[in-house]
Amino acid sequence: MTLRVLVPWQRLVDALQIPGIEPILWHINDDPEDAPEAEVLVTERPSNPERRTRVARIKGLQHVHLLSIGYEWVLEHLPQHATLTNSRGAVEDATAEHCLALILASLRELPQALEQQREQRWERIWTSSLHGSTVLLLGAGGVGSAIAERLAPFKPAQVITVASKSRTLDDGTVVHGIDAIEALLPQADVVIVALPHTARTEKLVNAEFLSQLRDGALLANIGRGPIVDAEALLAELDRGRLRAALDVTDPEPLPSGHPLWTAPNCVVTPHMAGDTGEFLKLVSELAVRQIRGMLAGDEPFNIVADRS
Structure with a gap:
């Protein structure tokens, strides 16, 4: 089985060229069309609040990995069965x-x-x-x-x-x-x-x-x-x-x-506290590690347990 993963940056597409993973370039805020079917969404927080609802429309979605610590924006749009992780430690x-x-x-x-x-x-x-x-x-x-x-x-x-x-x-x-x-x-x-x-x-x-x-x-x-x-x-x-x-x-x-x-x-300043080259490197490495682990059947880390 191939794990279909939506990612927002080309560097993540390149890093996830791994047997068993199909990385798909799709940005929740910038792409004009809704996402294709996928099991995993790796995403940053959309600057346009209206784009948040796109998460709920992703067919087959089983897991969301956030390229941030904050997660409150995604909770109401997350499928009930889907797991959620964040980038604690990189931000x-x-x-x-x-x-x-x-x-x-x-x-x-x-x-x-x-x-x-x-x-x-x-x-x-x-x-x-x-x-x-x-x-x-x-x-x-x-x-x-x-x-x-x-x-x-x-x-x-x-x-x-x-x-x-x-x-x-x-x-x-x-x-x-x-x-x-x-x-x-x-x-x-x-x-x-x-x-x-x-x-x-x-x-x-x-x-x-x-x-x-x-x-x-x-x-x-x-x-x-x-x-x-x-x-x-x-x-x-x-x-x-x-x-x-x-x-x-x-x-x-x-x-x-x-x-x-x-x-x-x-x-x-325009919500740019985490926007550095080093952050981009760290958060990308963490996302790749998360996806590799999921492919291997490992339990996801940085699970957001509080879904209230």
Whole structure:
């Protein structure tokens, strides 16, 4: 029996030229036609939300492997019998690196410096810094842990980690439960959102949340856009009270003319945290290993067990 596998990139077609596997080039977002029949779909998250329903129309689909960690978008379109895996272990480093880039660009006023460069205007800018700041990190999973690791060399005053449940990590890090967040917010100079999008986290960062942050605090979101109430954030940005650095937004893609594009003290990147050459290499290797294992009859790894 031949395992028919839909893949989005030619490099995966080339890597899967293996007896027993028929790789088929098909991109969920870009191909004009629905997918041909296949047992396995390897896919990234479509930038066009309307394309997500294509998963449910793939005949014979038995397994979906995601080229990302996030999986919430595919759940309602996944056939009930199909298994689901993600690319945990291949994405975290690139995402954490981009998170630090966003934070540093905002704190060190790089957008203003770039504007001065374009005007050929030499004028020193006094800035804030990670050094000496109190950072509130929302998320203790793979991405959150990778961010915490990268924060340490910048010598923040402290990094306070919050997740769904309180616990102590193997390295001794104390993780506060989400119910403690109200008391922690007023201490934060920087808040990093590295949470998944769930019913519990949707609009977690709302007007009340933001009102408890000190003047000049920075909100960085590399989790999911719907976790932040965009209207509430815009109100704070327009007042000049808070700053934001966003790789994810709600809506997404962010449409032309949306006020977040031009909001003061707001840096926006187009959901590109994982888009590096090294990520592409790692995530491709992981996908090939997953498909080879399935052909051999091995149990898939990185199974997404929580399908709620």
